[in-house]
Amino acid sequence: MLIETLASAGRSCFAAASLRRFSRSSAMAKSKFEYVRSFETDDTCLRNCYIVVRLDGRNFHKFAEQHQFAKPNDDRALGLMSRSARSVMEELEDITIAYGQSDEFSFVFKRTTTWFKRRASKLMTHVASQFSSSYVFYWKEFFGEQPLLYPPGFDGRVVLYPTNHNLRDYLSWRQADCHINNLYNTVFWTLIQKGGLTTTQAEDRLKGTLASDKNEILFSEFDTNYNNESAVHRKGTTLIWEKVRYSGVIKSAQFLQISVEDIPSMCPTSSV
Ligand SMILES: Nc1nc2c(ncn2[C@@H]2O[C@H](COP(=O)(O)OP(=O)(O)OP(=O)(O)O)[C@@H](O)[C@H]2O)c(=O)[nH]1
Numbered sequence: 001m002l003i004e005t006l007a008s009a010g011r012s013c014f015a016a017a018s019l020r021r022f023s024r025s026s027a028m029a030k031s032k033f034e035y036v037r038s039f040e041t042d043d044t045c046l047r048n049c050y051i052v053v054r055l056d057g058r059n060f061h062k063f064a065e066q067h068q069f070a071k072p073n074d075d076r077a078l079g080l081m082s083r084s085a086r087s088v089m090e091e092l093e094d095i096t097i098a099y100g101q102s103d104e105f106s107f108v109f110k111r112t113t114t115w116f117k118r119r120a121s122k123l124m125t126h127v128a129s130q131f132s133s134s135y136v137f138y139w140k141e142f143f144g145e146q147p148l149l150y151p152p153g154f155d156g157r158v159v160l161y162p163t164n165h166n167l168r169d170y171l172s173w174r175q176a177d178c179h180i181n182n183l184y185n186t187v188f189w190t191l192i193q194k195g196g197l198t199t200t201q202a203e204d205r206l207k208g209t210l211a212s213d214k215n216e217i218l219f220s221e222f223d224t225n226y227n228n229e230s231a232v233h234r235k236g237t238t239l240i241w242e243k244v245r246y247s248g249v250i251k252s253a254q255f256l257q258i259s260v261e262d263i264p265s266m267c268p269t270s271s272v
């Protein structure tokens with residue numbers, strides 16, 4: 001077996017290395033292979049910037065179909081995304097805000113974080129792996145006996161924002177994306193599920209319509225006021241730490257689920 005061969009080779013290397021330790025000075029301890037380290041590139045994130053890691057589900061269009069997600073929004077899937085994001089915030093240091101919608105979640109690290117020496121690849125991979133393993137770990141809590149058919153994956157990217165204004169605009173941008181998609185999807189699926197249209201007919205009906213037209217279709221044809229739809233569906237989910245007092249000492253310990261617009265009033269401007 002290849003694995004066994006490598007393992008026994010590893011053991012004899014180790015024995016040889018131990019012997020050499022007695023015969024060579026510590027200055028000589030570096031192996032001739034050490035130079036390969038210099039191939040690693042420096043990916044330290046610029047100081048003073050907010051580090052944002054955004055994850056997005058890989059091919060979730062297919063994943064949602066195969067796991068029969070409700071259309072346009074599946075509360076089990078959204079709950080599982082938020083639960084996984086909570087696990088990331090609990091396990092990893094210095095994340096102050098997380099914002100999620102659909103199959104994506106953004107995590108905002110403190111400006112001053114020195115976690116993993118601000119190395120982008122370390123931060124991103126820790127967030128992605130903690131999130132992915134939590135998604136699988138907590139699956140049953142949200143989907144019960146419905147089986148997870150294959151392991152889901154999430155891609156990650158790191159973006160730096162130098163000012164509070166930029167960070168707020170970033171979060172507003174993701175929330176605007178949520179709003180635009182959700183309004184479209186809500187009307188689209190209403191036309192199909194309640195109006196009896198085919199997907200092609202619904203697409204044609206919505207071609208070139210503005211937000212006001214979509215609101216009007218919902219209101220006049222289906223007696224639905226879009227503003228009364230669930231806030232989580234319209235605005236996404238924001239997780240922040242809530243400061244709570246334990247015997248006189250203030251600690252950040254609980255999660256609040258709030259709307260992005262409420263962030264400025266909940267956090268001091270120096271940190272957001
Ligand atoms: N039915 C349903 N589908 C969902 C829900 N949340 C996410 N999705 C699906 O997930 C997709 C996410 O979109 P994208 O991230 O742009 O596309 P993707 O298929 O994941 O492709 P890549 O991200 O490029 O890998 C949506 O288009 C939906 O098909 C949900 O609550 N219900």
Ligand SMILES: [Mg+2]
Pocket residue numbers: 056057058059060061103
């Ligand atoms: Mg995706």
Ligand SMILES: [Mg+2]
Pocket residue numbers: 056057102103104
């Ligand atoms: Mg997405």
